Amino acid sequence: MDNDRKLSEELLKADGIIPDSVTEYERAAFRKILDEQSKSKRTGLGASQPNIWRIIMKNRISKFATAAVVLIAVALSIVLIDKSITPAWAIEQTIEVLEGMKVVHLAGYAKYPDRPRETFEIWAMPHSMDGSVSGNFKLVEGDNHISLANERENITYVYTRHPKWDVLYITEGLNRGCNPFLTGDLFRQLKEMGRNWKERYGRDEETGRDSVFVTFIGPPVNTAPYWKLQFDVETKLPVRGSVWYSEGYEGVPHFEYTSIEYDREIPEGFFDFDIPDGTQVVDCRMLRDLLDRDPNYGILVGQVSTYDACKKVIEKYWQAVIDRNWDDVKKIRPLAAGDSLEKLQLTYQVHEPSELVSIQGVNHLDDPGTFVEATCVVKMKDGTMGQSVLNVEIRQMPRGKVGVVAGTIGAEFDEIY
């Protein structure tokens, strides 16, 4: 037996593992998995498992959807504090009911002017230390986006499936949420908001339950300020809602909540994130830790907007690349060091940039859950054009506002034409 193989076997033995053998327990557990999977395939039950990762996503509505959750709460408060409706709507009762809730689940549709209508679902739990904000939070949009904040890990995951690549941002802290959470305090604080509200009693078209239908002008979700909400008279809970661009409630609502449920059972591990295969993981904490350790990285951008700061960083970066000033490249792009810098230099040798032509599509500005994504169009010396999606980070540091390039999404040049 060769030494490498013997070493491998001895290591396994040192860990109590018998080489080339599995225990009966493991074998039985594995066969059970096979049996269950075969059974679910036959019965079709497998497809009904909570494979929520595949349900949704194509846009960046996370913040807006979250805002919409808040606004439902806002609108709810307005209705409930109007004592003219009925004594059953006493705010204290509603506050009591909602403060006992540990989970809220919302499902519905989002429609943006330039995109098809998409589904979304939100699950949120109040923070264990501060019930006025959410802790665990999950948003699934369409079939290409998941935002997940895990209170135990104090980590936020933002996953987006693009046509060319899948990207997962990992950041420290709870950077997605349903804030403020649906508490009584929220209603007290927001009772003054909203105007021109009208209530109409009727029955739910599906369940036939007594309901009150409310319309009012409230805080806008994006630019959609016209709200419709439906409350169950008996439970006092909101059951449906929508927000519209049009005062006449014409066309398709911007957001439509077709289901609002409380205290829905959450399976164990529901707020853990399972990284899909082939995903590009952008662990923002690595760069942020690096900047904390060595504040000399990056360039000072001055007190300008995040967009202008990004523009400045991107222009400086490409100028350094064009000038082959690798010291500046490393300063602006701190994670490009050692082996990765050599790889970068090789890429820029094969595709030699001569001019930054334009910056297109700057996304995730001021989003603590991701880096900025900026699509750069670069002209090469041979006349071809390249497209590169740079990740940019702008941070306020003791020496001022600093900008760095974190890396690229996809290849350095995801398209050459």
Added chain:
Amino acid sequence: MDFDKQVEEIVLRSQNGDRAAFEALFEIYQPRLKYYVRRMDGRGTNADDMLQDIWLTVFKKIHKLKDTKAFAVWLYRIARNKVYSGFKRKERFVSLPQENELPVSGSDEPVFNADDAKKLHRALDELKPYHKEVLTLSFVERMSYESIAGVTGCSIGTVRSRIFYAKQSLRKEMERQNG
């Protein structure tokens, strides 16, 4: 037929829904996969659940594996993603290679043999996660640098230098344990 060919044939049969073939894959890879998962999941308490989860994913997705020769790399990538997903402590995510990952000659690279196994096993757990990972894949799975690069998503050069520095760290740790 050599081992790689055998595995490739078993993978193909598994892709066609052959249950016995799938069980054979489990028998071949489970022991070493378990060692890898235990090393990477430092607490070890989740290892069994994680292993089941890994095999469940393999079962569900094996039909999507295009390069049947690359089964081991694919398997360990699934395992790596599961382990990283399951990490509860932030330092496991933020651990950055501290060494300058330049190509190394390998001329003064420490060598380990089977007699070192027990000490080596203890010392492995004291290494940084990214060092522990490449050495585990190298020692236990006996993967090539290219395959390790495939699992970890690093370049071959990075893998080479990482293994070089990892072996140096390992030797130091073993010497420290020996007093």
